[in-house]
Amino acid sequence: MxxxxxxxxxxxxxxxxxxxxxxxxxxxxxxxxxxxxxxxxxxxxxxxxxxxxxxxxxxxxxxxxxxxxxxxxxxxxxxxxxxxxxxxxxxxxxxxxxxxxxxxxxxxxxxxxxxxxxxxxxxxxxxxxxxxxxxxxxxxxxxxxxxxxxxxxxxxxxxxxxxxxxxxxxxxGGNVEGLVGQCSPFSTHLIKIACETALGKRKSMSVFGDDYKTPDGTCIRDxxxxxxxxxxxxxxxxxxxxxxxxxxxxxGYGHGYSVNDVLETVKKVSGVDFEVTKGPRREGDAPNLIAVSDKIRKTLGWKPKYDDLSLIVRTALDWERNLK
Ligand SMILES: NC(=O)c1ccc[n+]([C@@H]2O[C@H](COP(=O)([O-])OP(=O)(O)OC[C@H]3O[C@@H](n4cnc5c(N)ncnc54)[C@H](O)[C@@H]3O)[C@@H](O)[C@H]2O)c1
Structure with a gap:
């Protein structure tokens, strides 16, 4: 086509x-x-x-x-x-x-x-x-x-x-073969920012709010x-x-991870215990945002292969490491 x-x-x-x-x-x-x-x-x-x-x-x-x-x-x-x-x-x-x-x-x-x-x-x-x-x-x-x-x-x-x-x-994350990934200079994406911090491109990063009604108090995303x-x-x-x-x-995959889950995974995968500071809540952040994705699976036959936070983080880190 x-x-x-x-x-x-x-x-x-x-x-x-x-x-x-x-x-x-x-x-x-x-x-x-x-x-x-x-x-x-x-x-x-x-x-x-x-x-x-x-x-x-x-x-x-x-x-x-x-x-x-x-x-x-x-x-x-x-x-x-x-x-x-x-x-x-x-x-x-x-x-x-x-x-x-x-x-x-x-x-x-x-x-x-x-x-x-x-x-x-x-x-x-x-x-x-x-x-x-x-x-x-x-x-x-x-x-x-x-x-x-x-x-x-x-x-x-x-x-x-x-x-x-x-x-x-x-x-x-980034392409599993490492061919393309996220380059955006002013990204607000948590995993990208955490990877940048793990690699020393940022000194530290903030968690915005840890008093939400979620199991660990931080926001959950899919x-x-x-x-x-x-x-x-x-x-x-x-x-x-x-x-x-x-x-x-x-x-989306139909389930989520908290900000703390993501940060722990980035620290584990990178092997770097980087500095995380606590910040106030940001206006407009929903505590939980999860896709019910039955419709795309049923109607389009979509079958995701990479529903694995460690893999998502690893591909993001690998990409960030090589990014000039
Ligand atoms: N990144 C996310 O998590 C996310 C989530 C939901 C929806 N989206 C949507 O996905 C799309 C792509 O997002 P992304 O993360 O790849 O962003 P991105 O900024 O990396 O990509 C946008 C691309 O569009 C180009 N562009 C912007 N305005 C243009 C214009 N007027 N004419 C021609 N080119 C133009 C930019 O140069 C860039 O290559 C966006 O429409 C965004 O709203 C992204």
């Missing part, structure tokens, strides 16, 4: 691009390299450009008949979305609209969207089904939810347009390995191309 990928030079996109290429698909990446890196695009053509630029999108979409468009490009730092919301509505919502419109103009009728657990906000009990009410509590989550809504309405109006929105939980997430994208594309209807799927 010919697959168009936006944001394929970024952390998650580069894993999907790699897997698509390995499976023999012809992949074209559009990326403005604002947070992505040229060298992260392996086995695909990279065209540097802007999702905001309609004429550029038309030009790329005219080069061949694309079977599907996979949309990763976006801005992803939640605290930044609170201080600079218009950046998020612009890059995540307006630019997604631009891309959807370009797909309609150029008859690309299968669309795969990177959504997020942030659309659920602080769900009661912490377990999220796809039917759990969506109540995002920050501009990042709202900007992504608006794109889900645009896709829903577009698919309702254009019967041949179908989409899948994958709501990722906490994405972590960490999903990037290569399993990549497989979920392949399954989604195959589903859409086979005539599957528009749908939304959670991407």
């Amino acid at each position: 010919n697959i168009l990928v936006t944001g394929g030079a970024g952390y998650i996109g580069s894993h999907i691009v790699l897997l698509l290429g390995k499976l023999g698909h012809d992949v074209t990446v559009i990326d403005n390299l604002s947070t992505g890196r040229r060298e992260s695009v392996i086995g695909a053509e990279l065209i540097v450009g802007e999702v905001a630029d309609s004429a550029f999108l038309d030009k790329v979409m005219n080069t061949k008949k694309f079977d599907a468009c996979v949309h990763f490009a976006g801005s992803i730092i939640v605290p930044e979305s609170v201080t600079n919301p218009t950046k998020y509505y612009d890059n995540n919502t307006v630019n997604s609209l631009n891309l959807i419109q370009a797909c309609l103009r150029n008859k690309i009728s299968k669309f795969l969207f990177s959504s997020t657990a942030a659309v659920y906000g602080i769900p009661v009990g912490g377990e999220c089904l796809e039917s759990t009410p969506v109540m995002p509590i920050n501009p990042y989550g709202k900007s992504k939810l608006m794109t889900e809504w645009m896709l829903e309405d577009t698919a309702a109006a254009h019967k041949d347009f179908n989409y899948v929105a994958l709501r990722y939980f906490n994405v972590a 960490y999903i390995h990037t290569d399993d997430l990549a497989q979920a994208h392949i399954d989604s594309i195959e589903y859409l191309v086979a005539g599957g209807k528009s749908d939304i799927f959670n991407c």
